[in-house]
Amino acid sequence: MPMSRRRFCTQSMAALSLAALSKKRALAEALGSTGLGDLYRGDFLIGTAVSNRTLETQDRGMLDLIAREFSAVTAENCMKWGQVHPEAGRWEWELPDRLVRFASGHGMYLLGHTLVWHSQTARDLFQAPSGGGRISRDDLLRKMEEHIRTLVGRYKGKVAAWDVVNEAVDEDKGWRRSPWLEILGPEFLERGFHWAHEVDPAARLLYNDYNMHNPGKARFVAEFVRDFKKRGVPIHGVGMQAHVMLDSPTIAELEASIRLFADAGVQVHITELDVDVLPGREGSATSEISTRVGYSAELNPWPDGLPAEMERRLARRYEELFRLFLKYRDRIDRVTTWGTSDDETWKNNFPVPGRTNYPLLFDRKKQPKGAYRAVAALKNSG
Template sequence: MAISRRQFVLQSAAVYTALASIKVNALAKAVEETGIKDLYKHDFHIGTAISGSNMRASDSSFLGLVSREFSAITMENSMKWERIHPTPERWDWETADKFVDFGEKHNMYMLGHVLVWHSQVPDWVFQDEKGKLISREALLKRMGSHIGNLAGRYAGRMTAWDVVNEAIDEDKGWRKSPWFNTIGADFMDHAFNFAHDADPKAHLVYNDYNMQNPAKRAFLVDYIRKAKKRGVPIQGVGLQGHVGLDFPNIQEFEDSIEAYAAEGMRIHITEFDMDVLPVAWEFMGAEISTNFEYSDELNPYADGLPAAVEQRLNDRYVEFFKLFLKHRDKIERVTLWGTGDGESWKNNFPVVGRTNYPLLFDREYKRKPCYDAIAALKK
């Protein structure tokens, strides 16, 4: 049956409107499914650290946010020695297994954190049954066994490992940890060799804070040069990136990126967060045993962040991400130390009970202006 010109025009308009609606809905869905990782996909991985409680809860909303926004993940605490290997005969694999399964499901860059560290290690690792320090040989055996079991369990699945964490004591050289005191300065060589033996395909990283410190930088560069001659398989350096509105000096941070990269290291920004609160007693480290007494003066934004401070936060995020983009050829990934402000360790470190705003998402996991600011760099 023939239709009039008017009917044809009306039907065509209806079809056009329907197609336009489909296109708009598809675009809206695409925007909803696109995260910061997609904007930076040609530059470096964007990652987050996941707490054990969030991993075990398997909350689809939270994990959906993580998989949409990030291409790299780190286990915040549940792979540390005291959590995953609390007693000589006991291993707690549940949370770590969920982490690896989740990462594989979403084809993510997975960083195992951490194989050797002086903190969050049970006393039994360094002592015998009578509480006396064990020998160098015995401690090396325990180190090798732990790394072999942990890195070996996920061999071929884990992308990279923080092999050694925080082994340099600012401008004092090697930290006088139980690892150093018992084994000696070559404990780090052994850790990297054990990790490589356990998983030859994994990318192996040394990770530390205050990596912009010139003396710390010089000490690590010297170690890297000598270690490479010894055949130690160190392949990356992690700069933790616990920064603030006024520290560190960004030129010194850039100098360190360039110095480590010049030694053939891939650069990882491993634990990035932006502290907006007053510095307690000029403390700017990340040694977790440190704490200071609470005072209202040290917690000025309990009821929200003033607009002027929020703008400083945005500007500082932009400053650092411009630096990262400048050195995109050297940087493997940039990982935020957490997803939402409410879960950040900076609420309780180095002063317990404060309200901080260091991450890209707020306490309800909504994107913050600082998210929009670094996203705008790629649009």
């Protein structure tokens, strides 16, 4: 008996719905067994920053999540000068050692962060040994060399890459007027790269900074990278921190900087990715660590959960970012989020202390968000 048109359409719609449901189930099963690191293995490393709290408590749930989902890890704080070397002659190795064992045990790429930075330093770093006044040029160089040689040397062959210098450039003003610059001049950057390379020639060495979408800042960085390459300074990559917001910077701005750094002869690393979803006011759209903006309820509108529409906007933002990164997969070595789940993000307290923010791929219960599924779907859609 011939099938009626209505029956044919009904069965066709049912078949299409079943196919869509099967695809959805397949995606869900894939997400449950395959982490982002595996999904993007042929493109670039997928990383996260590991907090001191996770290392101190040995949070098994968080560590298992990181091991499943990521192929790279960064020391969020435990390798910064003020943490690992808080005063002359004193080293704190327990947390860095734990991170190194974790990364080695899971075959993960480990990024050491950071050798030279103006913030989170030892209290006495820029003081003269006698305790009176500012340290001399020669004494600071000795401190810097000893720090780099000790830290890089301890983890030679275990740390794959180092953020050698962090945030040494101001917005459209050239070099940051930090104590490093004031005492040593710009020479401190190349000294750091040379010393790290001498200790571990196999390690990849990066310059890392925020707001790298800023054209003036990006041009300045690209110029000194080209100069370093020309003069044999061992620099291998530029880290774009990528602390972004829902609507800014634009994809075009980020793309221009990726192309600029790649054309300067180095690989690009997206090093500290997160997406701030909360409203701001003047002075709050920055990654300068010293910035503080006073708390107000209007700047913390969703303390009990992100509205569905904002969740969708966050997912779309992550999707467009990862589409860009995939476009430049041959120039990007790594994409790392600055933290794993929303409960541990620095954005809960920066630059407005006490807020509830939602910038990462996993929620406060360590469950994947719509943003995670959007990023994973880019690799599962084919």
